[in-house]
Amino acid sequence: MKSKGILHERNLHKGRYDLALLCKSHPPLAAHLTKNPRDELTIDFANPLSVLELNRALLKHYYGVSNWDIPPGYLCPPIPGRSDYVHYTADLLLQSANRKNFKGLNIRALDVGTGANLIYPIVGSQMYHWQFVASEVDPVSIENAAEIIAGNRNLQSSVSIRRQSDPKRIFDGVIQKEDYFQLTMCNPPFFKSQAEASSARMRKTRNLSRTKPGANTAVKPSANFGGSASELFCDGGELAFIKQMIRESAGYGSQVGWFTSLISNGANVSPLVKIVRAAGTLDHKVISMTQGNKSSRILAWTFKEPARLKELILL
Numbered sequence: 001m002k003s004k005g006i007l008h009e010r011n012l013h014k015g016r017y018d019l020a021l022l023c024k025s026h027p028p029l030a031a032h033l034t035k036n037p038r039d040e041l042t043i044d045f046a047n048p049l050s051v052l053e054l055n056r057a058l059l060k061h062y063y064g065v066s067n068w069d070i071p072p073g074y075l076c077p078p079i080p081g082r083s084d085y086v087h088y089t090a091d092l093l094l095q096s097a098n099r100k101n102f103k104g105l106n107i108r109a110l111d112v113g114t115g116a117n118l119i120y121p122i123v124g125s126q127m128y129h130w131q132f133v134a135s136e137v138d139p140v141s142i143e144n145a146a147e148i149i150a151g152n153r154n155l156q157s158s159v160s161i162r163r164q165s166d167p168k169r170i171f172d173g174v175i176q177k178e179d180y181f182q183l184t185m186c187n188p189p190f191f192k193s194q195a196e197a198s199s200a201r202m203r204k205t206r207n208l209s210r211t212k213p214g215a216n217t218a219v220k221p222s223a224n225f226g227g228s229a230s231e232l233f234c235d236g237g238e239l240a241f242i243k244q245m246i247r248e249s250a251g252y253g254s255q256v257g258w259f260t261s262l263i264s265n266g267a268n269v270s271p272l273v274k275i276v277r278a279a280g281t282l283d284h285k286v287i288s289m290t291q292g293n294k295s296s297r298i299l300a301w302t303f304k305e306p307a308r309l310k311e312l313i314l315l
Helices: 019-025 027-032 048-063 079-097 119-128 139-150 194-209 237-252 266-278 306-313
Strands: 033-035 041-043 108-112 131-136 159-163 181-186 256-263 283-291 294-302
Touching (some): 019 027, 019 048, 027 033, 048 079, 079 283, 079 294, 079 306, 108 119, 119 131, 119 159, 131 139, 139 159, 181 237, 256 266, 256 306, 266 283, 266 294
Parallel strands (some): 108 131, 108 181, 131 159, 181 256
16 A cells, blocks of 8 residues: 555555564464454454554564563554654754765664663664664663563664663763763653543543544554553653753753654644753754644754764764
């Protein structure tokens, strides 16, 4: 099936999933296949086990990751949408470096709050050969991410994990004096409290149960992606988290090319852009992404002049 144009042009998951092909790569997925009223293969996206096996199949087939799991109750990410963030930040780096590809470049990226699933380092390292440091505060997530790395030889030389010991800090305690990163990435906690997160999950579950069979595009949402406390909420929610990130980033402007973060709530864009401008940045961008009916944005900012930024990306 041809691309519907809703995902980045380099996204490997445009159009419908080729479930028959995915089952060849990951046979356990076959037990979760069913057919919709149009006699097309699909899975039950309301079933967390089906979604988990789909993710395993996608990671194995497209990224060579054969050993991947998440603890019960942790985020099972929608891989097509998560991949888009990686591809759009790749464009950002290439534009800044005036390059068409990453051949010969040594890109180091920091994934802030990688979670138990390690999805950004997986996609970025396998698609673009970037080196990743993945930071995380949650011990269970750290242990699981470490097991994913240990279980996949293609990740062992490209991804490492750093523990954030202070849950109120983002870059402090993670970025070391000798570090330089061309890019930082983050999918921040969205909700302000556990109650808010639980309420939203219940609404999504009800909506998903009413979804007609057969609408299984590559960006099909799932209410069963779960989520631990650190993955889903923090005091002040997304806005407060990114504010803190911007404040801390000013102290690491000489060690990072582009700082970036996802913004899921469109109402947060304007106040965050004002904070970025006030922080002494030399450039910023808001990059829009659309996956199905969902829109999100990447906020990117830098403390470097264009010539210096290009020079450091080309290191």
